Every structure is written in C-alpha cells, then in structure tokens.
Amino acid sequence: MTFRGGKDGSKGTILDYIAGGSFVAASVLPxxxxxxxxxxxxxxxxxxxxxxxxxxxxxxxxxxxxxxxxxxxxxxxxxxxxxxxxxxxxxxxxxxxxxxxxxxxxxxxxxxxxxxxxxxxxxxxxxxxxxxxxxxxxxxxxxxxxxxxxxxxxxxxxxxxxxxxxxxxxxxxxxxxxxxxxxxxxxxxxxxxxxxxxxxxxxxxxxxxxxxxxxxxxxxxxxxxxxxxxxxxxxxxxxxxxxxxxxxxFLAEWMRWSDKKRAGVVIGIIVGGIVILILLAWLSHKCRGCCS
Incomplete structure (x- = not known):
C-alpha cells in the first residue's frame, strides 16, 4: 500500500520515509x-x-x-x-x-x-x-x-x-x-x-x-x-x-560403600590383623620350643 502512494499502519506514506534522504524513519532506529x-x-x-x-x-x-x-x-x-x-x-x-x-x-x-x-x-x-x-x-x-x-x-x-x-x-x-x-x-x-x-x-x-x-x-x-x-x-x-x-x-568402591559396610571392612581388617599377630606369636613360641 505504501509503495502505491497510500498510507501504512503508522499513517505514513512513501514520501515520509524518504524525506531527508533516508528510506527509514530515524525514530525507529537505535x-x-x-x-x-x-x-x-x-x-x-x-x-x-x-x-x-x-x-x-x-x-x-x-x-x-x-x-x-x-x-x-x-x-x-x-x-x-x-x-x-x-x-x-x-x-x-x-x-x-x-x-x-x-x-x-x-x-x-x-x-x-x-x-x-x-x-x-x-x-x-x-x-x-x-x-x-x-x-x-x-x-x-x-x-x-x-x-x-x-x-x-x-x-x-x-x-x-x-x-x-x-x-x-x-x-x-x-x-x-x-x-x-x-x-x-x-x-x-x-x-x-x-x-x-x-x-x-x-x-x-x-x-x-x-x-x-x-x-x-x-x-x-x-x-x-x-x-x-x-x-x-x-x-x-x-x-x-x-x-x-x-x-x-579401590578408592571409588570405598566411596560408594555405605558407612556400615566401611565399618565392617575396617573391623574385619583389624580382627584379621589381630588373628595374624596371634598366629605369628604362636608360631614364634612354637619355634623356640622346637629349638630348645
């Protein structure tokens, strides 16, 4: 409509937009x-x-x-x-x-x-x-x-x-x-x-x-x-x-275990260590008895 000489939605014609050498109204530009x-x-x-x-x-x-x-x-x-x-x-x-x-x-x-x-x-x-x-x-x-x-x-x-x-x-x-x-x-x-x-x-x-x-x-x-x-x-x-x-x-598996499972493993290691120490002490005593 504007290019045929009529007015657009803003009530402007083509002459309004080309006024001053511009094809776009300056008011709409940032x-x-x-x-x-x-x-x-x-x-x-x-x-x-x-x-x-x-x-x-x-x-x-x-x-x-x-x-x-x-x-x-x-x-x-x-x-x-x-x-x-x-x-x-x-x-x-x-x-x-x-x-x-x-x-x-x-x-x-x-x-x-x-x-x-x-x-x-x-x-x-x-x-x-x-x-x-x-x-x-x-x-x-x-x-x-x-x-x-x-x-x-x-x-x-x-x-x-x-x-x-x-x-x-x-x-x-x-x-x-x-x-x-x-x-x-x-x-x-x-x-x-x-x-x-x-x-x-x-x-x-x-x-x-x-x-x-x-x-x-x-x-x-x-x-x-x-x-x-x-x-x-x-x-x-x-x-x-x-x-x-x-x-x-082992670290990844340890971190995934629950507190109960970790506690069980720690207790198991401690008990196992004590058993080994007792066994070593018994063997040591046995060996001394054999040598005497």
Missing part, C-alpha cells in the same frame, strides 16, 4: 550509542561463553510458581513465567576427590562491571531461551524460531534485550523438574555438594547434559549424585545413563 553498547556486549558475551563452554559451567532449572524464589543465587537468577520456573547459573568446583560445591563462574563479577554491563541474569536468560529453542543442539532451531517470529510479526528487539538476547549465551541447562537442587554459591551444607543429577523426565537428557557441560568422566560427579539421590525413591541412580561409569579402583 541510537549509535545503543548500537555500540549492544555489539560490545555481544562480543564480550560470545567470547566468554565460548570459554565457559569448555568448563563445568551449567544452569539448573527448577519448576516453581514462586517468582521470588531464593533457593539459588540471586545474582544469576532468571524466573520465566512461560516456563513456570527459575533458572540459576553455576560452576562445578571439585574441592576434594569425592566432594563438590557450586561456585560462581570465573569472571562473572567482571562482566557485570561498568565496562560491559552484562548481568548474571542476562547470561541465564539468554541460555534458557537457547535451550528451550533447541536443547543442546540449538543453532538451526534458533534460526527457525527467529524466522517464525518474523512471520508471526512478534516483536524482536535485540537492542533492548542486550546480552540477554536469545543465543548470545548457550550455557547447558539441566531441567530438574520438581526437584529443587539449587543452593547459594560456595554452599557446603550438604556433605557431598549439590549437582544436577537428573535432567528432564525420567532423567532422559542427563547424558546429553553431562557431555555438554564437560562433566563427563568426573568421578566426583557420580559420587555426589550417588549420595544426593539416595533420599529420592522415585529416582534410581543405577538406572540413569550418565554416558560413563565408575572407575574400578
């Missing part, structure tokens, strides 16, 4: 400062995202109707009304051979400084959108989502979204459903830590998540999950496919 800030944040985000994707950095999603949920760190919390749950960003820190604690991803505070202005919630929000669009292999799905949005005339405003724009960050997400395993950073309340041990319905996406989050091969992760899932009758640790298994070492 300012140069907005464009500069956007691409600066994008460059920093994509660089750090690539670095974090080589580490044990991940996001846990928990279903809840409480928008003010405080179970996880507020610095990186993102509540989605659409998904009806909260997302929280973590990094796995293996602070002993068989223990772990969730910590703040390295460099997070620097991103939130005045130089970049990228908040933890931006990172979580962007990753959540990428995950919902295409799980752990989202590139093509994101393009399809954008195409669908354009066709349906949904509002797309990457300059307003900033670093929270979908696909800027692609940190792996574990959908833990109704199980809330979120904790604050550096929390050591739980003996072995808290980790995303079961992702999606029936834990079906756990293997894919473990691989995407660079956790595959971690004996600490298996140990923590083994202990963490004990109270949950509806989740069987032995039935979950993590993509790898325990190493057959």
């Amino acid at each position: 300012s140069p400062k907005s464009i500069e800030s956007f691409y600066k944040a994008q460059m920093a985000s994509r660089t750090i995202n690539a670095k974090w994707r080589t580490r044990k950095v991940f996001i846990m999603f928990t279903q809840t109707s409480d928008e003010d949920d405080i179970s996880g760190p507020n610095q990186t919390k993102y509540y989605s009304k659409e998904d009806r749950g909260v997302y929280c960003l973590y990094q796995m820190d293996e602070w002993s051979r068989m223990k772990s604690k969730p910590v703040k991803p390295e460099g997070l505070d620097d991103l939130n400084g005045t130089q970049f202005g990228i908040s933890g919630s931006d990172i979580t929000k962007s990753s959540a959108k990428a995950f919902r669009a295409g799980a752990f292999n989202h590139t093509q799905e994101i393009l399809k989502e954008l195409e669908a949005a354009i066709v349906s005339k949904r509002k797309l405003d990457p300059f307003a979204e900033g670093a929270g724009w979908s696909d800027t960050w692609t940190i792996p997400v574990c959908d833990t459903g109704k199980y809330n395993w979120n904790v604050q950073y550096d929390d050591t309340t739980f003996r072995y830590g808290r980790l995303p041990c079961c992702c999606s319905v029936n834990c079906n996406d756990t293997k894919a998540f473990v691989k995407a989050a660079n956790i595959i091969g971690s004996q600490t992760f298996l140990r923590v999950c083994y202990e963490q899932l004990k109270p949950f009758a509806s989740i069987d640790f032995e039935m979950i496919d993590y993509g790898y298994t325990w190493k057959t070492t």
Whole structure:
C-alpha cells in the first residue's frame, strides 16, 4: 500500500520515509550509542561463553510458581513465567576427590562491571531461551524460531534485550523438574555438594547434559549424585545413563560403600590383623620350643 502512494499502519506514506534522504524513519532506529553498547556486549558475551563452554559451567532449572524464589543465587537468577520456573547459573568446583560445591563462574563479577554491563541474569536468560529453542543442539532451531517470529510479526528487539538476547549465551541447562537442587554459591551444607543429577523426565537428557557441560568422566560427579539421590525413591541412580561409569579402583568402591559396610571392612581388617599377630606369636613360641 505504501509503495502505491497510500498510507501504512503508522499513517505514513512513501514520501515520509524518504524525506531527508533516508528510506527509514530515524525514530525507529537505535541510537549509535545503543548500537555500540549492544555489539560490545555481544562480543564480550560470545567470547566468554565460548570459554565457559569448555568448563563445568551449567544452569539448573527448577519448576516453581514462586517468582521470588531464593533457593539459588540471586545474582544469576532468571524466573520465566512461560516456563513456570527459575533458572540459576553455576560452576562445578571439585574441592576434594569425592566432594563438590557450586561456585560462581570465573569472571562473572567482571562482566557485570561498568565496562560491559552484562548481568548474571542476562547470561541465564539468554541460555534458557537457547535451550528451550533447541536443547543442546540449538543453532538451526534458533534460526527457525527467529524466522517464525518474523512471520508471526512478534516483536524482536535485540537492542533492548542486550546480552540477554536469545543465543548470545548457550550455557547447558539441566531441567530438574520438581526437584529443587539449587543452593547459594560456595554452599557446603550438604556433605557431598549439590549437582544436577537428573535432567528432564525420567532423567532422559542427563547424558546429553553431562557431555555438554564437560562433566563427563568426573568421578566426583557420580559420587555426589550417588549420595544426593539416595533420599529420592522415585529416582534410581543405577538406572540413569550418565554416558560413563565408575572407575574400578579401590578408592571409588570405598566411596560408594555405605558407612556400615566401611565399618565392617575396617573391623574385619583389624580382627584379621589381630588373628595374624596371634598366629605369628604362636608360631614364634612354637619355634623356640622346637629349638630348645
């Protein structure tokens, strides 16, 4: 209609849009400062995202109707009304051979400084959108989502979204459903830590998540999950496919044993040692008797 001389939905004609030598009304364009800030944040985000994707950095999603949920760190919390749950960003820190604690991803505070202005919630929000669009292999799905949005005339405003724009960050997400395993950073309340041990319905996406989050091969992760899932009758640790298994070492087996079994083994070793000492003493006495 506009190109035939008529008015469009904004009551503008083609003459209005080409006035001053421009084909687009200046009022609908972002300012140069907005464009500069956007691409600066994008460059920093994509660089750090690539670095974090080589580490044990991940996001846990928990279903809840409480928008003010405080179970996880507020610095990186993102509540989605659409998904009806909260997302929280973590990094796995293996602070002993068989223990772990969730910590703040390295460099997070620097991103939130005045130089970049990228908040933890931006990172979580962007990753959540990428995950919902295409799980752990989202590139093509994101393009399809954008195409669908354009066709349906949904509002797309990457300059307003900033670093929270979908696909800027692609940190792996574990959908833990109704199980809330979120904790604050550096929390050591739980003996072995808290980790995303079961992702999606029936834990079906756990293997894919473990691989995407660079956790595959971690004996600490298996140990923590083994202990963490004990109270949950509806989740069987032995039935979950993590993509790898325990190493057959004495330490790994020892860590898997219950306290009762460990106590039994220790008592057995002590008793066995005492029996051997008694036997050696008896043999020594016997030999002295034979020689005299």
